[in-house]
Amino acid sequence: KQEVTQIPAALSVPEGENLVLNCSFTDSAIYNLQWFRQDPGKGLTSLLLIQSSQREQTSGRLNASLDKSSGRSTLYIAASQPGDSATYLCAVETSYDKVIFGPGTSLSVIP
Amino acid sequence: DAGITQSPRHKVTETGTPVTLRCHQTENHRYMYWYRQDPGHGLRLIHYSYGVKDTDKGEVSDGYSVSRSKTEDFLLTLESATSSQTSVYFCAISEWRDPYNEQFFGPGTRLTVL
Numbered sequence: 001k002q003e004v005t006q007i008p009a010a011l012s013v014p015e016g017e018n019l020v021l022n023c024s025f026t027d028s029a030i031y032n033l034q035w036f037r038q039d040p041g042k043g044l045t046s047l048l049l050i051q052s053s054q055r056e057q058t059s060g061r062l063n064a065s066l067d068k069s070s071g072r073s074t075l076y077i078a079a080s081q082p083g084d085s086a087t088y089l090c091a092v093e094t095s096y097d098k099v100i101f102g103p104g105t106s107l108s109v110i111p
Numbered sequence: 112d113a114g115i116t117q118s119p120r121h122k123v124t125e126t127g128t129p130v131t132l133r134c135h136q137t138e139n140h141r142y143m144y145w146y147r148q149d150p151g152h153g154l155r156l157i158h159y160s161y162g163v164k165d166t167d168k169g170e171v172s173d174g175y176s177v178s179r180s181k182t183e184d185f186l187l188t189l190e191s192a193t194s195s196q197t198s199v200y201f202c203a204i205s206e207w208r209d210p211y212n213e214q215f216f217g218p219g220t221r222l223t224v225l
Contacts, residue, residue, distance in 0.1 A: 004153075
C-alpha cells in the first residue's frame with residue numbers, strides 16, 4: 001500500500017531564506033507527483049506536477065525534483081517571502097487517477 | 112480554479128440526520144472526486160466518479176454514498192451523519208494534460224456534526 005510522508009511537519013524561516021520541503025513515498029510505481037499549496041480555510045492550489053519520467057520541474061521561485069528509485073521528492077523555494085506561508089502537500093498518482101496525499105508541511109515565513 | 116464550486120460552504124447538522132454536499136463543475140471533466148481532510152490524516156479519498164452513473168469507492172467510503180446523474184454535478188451523501196464525519200470535504204476534478212492527469216480542487220465544505 002502506497003504511503004506518503006512529509007518532513008518536517010512544520011517549518012518556520014526568516015524572510016529571504018531558501019528552503020527545502022521533503023516528500024517520501026513507499027512505492028516507486030507512480031504516474032506522477034504533484035505539489036499543492038493550501039492557505040488556511042481554502043482549497044488546494046496546484047503548484048507543480050512532475051511526471052514519472054521527469055527529474056524536476058520549475059515554476060518561478062519553485063523547483064521540484066523527483067527521484068523515483070529512492071521514493072523522494074523535494075520542493076525548493078528560493079528567497080522565501082511572507083506570502084509563501086501556507087501548508088504544502090505532495091501527492092502521488094499511483095494508478096490511473098488514484099492519488100495519495102501526504103499530511104503536509106506547514107510553512108511560516110517570518111518578515 | 113477549473114470552474115469547481117461546492118455547496119454549501121459551511122454546514123452544521125445533528126447526529127443521525129442526512130446530509131448532501133454538492134460539487135459542480137463547468138468544464139465537462141469526466142473524473143470527479145470527493146476527499147475529506149482531517150488533522151493528522153491529510154486528504155483521504157471517499158468516492159470518485161469516472162462518468163455519469165459510474166462511481167467507485169475510495170479509501171474511506173463507509174457511511175457515504177455518491178451520485179452523478181449529470182456530468183457537471185457530483186453529490187456526496189451522508190445517510191446518517193455521525194460526529195466522526197465532522198471534517199472539511201473537498202471536491203476535485205482530474206484534467207487531462209497530455210500525457211498526464213492533473214488534479215484541481217474546489218474551495219471545500221466545512222461540515223460539523225453535533
